[in-house]
Amino acid sequence: MALIQTGDPLYLPITQDPVPKTEDQLEEDAQVMMQLGTDKYASEMRARMMSASLLSDMESFKAANPGAVLEDFIRWYSPRDWIDDEGVDEWGQGKGHLSPRMMITDNPWSTTWASAQPVPAHRQKRLFDDTREAEKALHYLCSKRIGQVAQLLLPTLTHAALYTLSLQKQEALPSLPDVAQSILNKLQYATKPIHQKLQLYEEITRDIESVEALVAQVNSLQHKLGGNNDSKEFTSFLIQLMRGKEVSVPDGSRGDIGARITTMFRDAQKAAHMMTSVSNINKDTINAEDSRYKVFPEPSCKEFILRAIIPRPSPSSTPQPQRLYVCLKRDHIRLAGFFSEDTTFL
Structure with missing residues (x-):
């Protein structure tokens, strides 16, 4: 592409990066835009709010392309507002003209172009002043109470808790990924508004707590009853046990699970009779005392x-x-x- 008036090559300028904004800032800007209305004054206000970045780009473009006109900038910056015509100009490129909205008298684009000076990006005033934004963030935090600052951490903490929960791989809980996904959908809805709704976070916390309790129960049962046993039979046994029903122990007292259950009852009997706290009795005496007690406690009925x-x-x-x-x-x-x-x- 060449400049329309001089025919010099059109150079792409180095421009400032757009101002980074958080999701809540974008939502605030959208609300301000909607509250302005649709009249002429509202359109002018919108143009002024958006003209800072546009002015910086125009100054960079003028600095890179001396002798450029508004049409040259529009061809590069907003190609949809450049309408091609038939034929070619004296520089061998296609002719064209501006769109109707760009030809309105004293429109924001033409007025901003008239006021723009040829200034490179590195000499312009920064669009995003990180020092000022950091001071604003610190002032915002200093003006909040401890409880309000803690509320700001709720989205991050709940996401971290849900991520930790999603890393749990339990064959005994086949529905765990689906439950985690449903909690994630609820969490995405809770973190959307600017003003937090603590009731939603309370519900999410209760959901995570209930699932965490199930995972802890499965881990405990697997450690106590199975050890390193990852067989399908043991997994099926855990699934039935987690459903709260009476479960038949595979192979009865002769199996691995039955032996571990027997050992647990024997240890409970020792603790009930203060056998584990005795340290000054020799091994033969302890074995003789163990034989006096039954493996299982006396039945109540x-x-x-x-x-x-x-x-x-x-x-x-x-x-x-x-x-x-x-x-x-x-x-x-x-x-x-x-x-x-x-x-x-x-």
């Missing part, structure tokens, strides 16, 4: 269930199910029976 299928009330009746439940405790006995009869005689 005993339950018996008798089931039978017999014909009642006569031998020729159809066999019917019968059931008798007995509960034995130290101070009472309870019986509950279920009896059926065949009262149809053919």
Whole structure:
């Protein structure tokens, strides 16, 4: 591309980087733009708010391209506002003209171009003054109470907690990734508004706490019952155990899990009888004392269930199910029976 009036090559200028803004600052700017309205005054105010970066780019462009006009800048900066015409100019490039909005009298682009001076980017006033912005941030923090500063850390802390939770790989909790994703969706919604809603963070914290408790329970059970056992049978056992139902121990007391459960009860019995705190008794005495105590504690009650299928009330009746439940405790006995009869005689 060549300059329209002089035919000199068009040089791309070195411009200042755009001003970095956080998400809440962008949302504040959008709210200000919406509150200005749609009249002529509002349009002028929007143009003034956006003219700082535009003026810097125009000054850089003029410094890199002496003799340039507004049309040259528009071709580079906003190609959509340059409409091509038929034919070529004297420099061998296509002709064109500005769009209708650029040809409005005293529009922001033309007035800013008229006031712009040819100044390179390194000599311009900085669009983003990091020192001033840092002072504003420090002043903002100094004006807040400790509780308000802690609230500013909620998005970061909850994201860190959720990230730590997502790193947990548990085959016994197959739905953990889906639960973590649902919490993440809720967290994205909570961190969106400028003004925080503590109620949403409380709900997210409770969700993370409940999932963390499940993960801790699985880790504890896996350490106590399985050790390094990663078999499918043991994983299935953990899944059933986490569902809160009665679970049959694989291989009973002869299996690895049963042996670990027996050891846990034996250790509990020792602790109950203060055996672990005895340090001045020799090994033979300790083994003799261990043999005095049973592996499992004394039961608080005993339950018996008798089931039978017999014909009642006569031998020729159809066999019917019968059931008798007995509960034995130290101070009472309870019986509950279920009896059926065949009262149809053919």
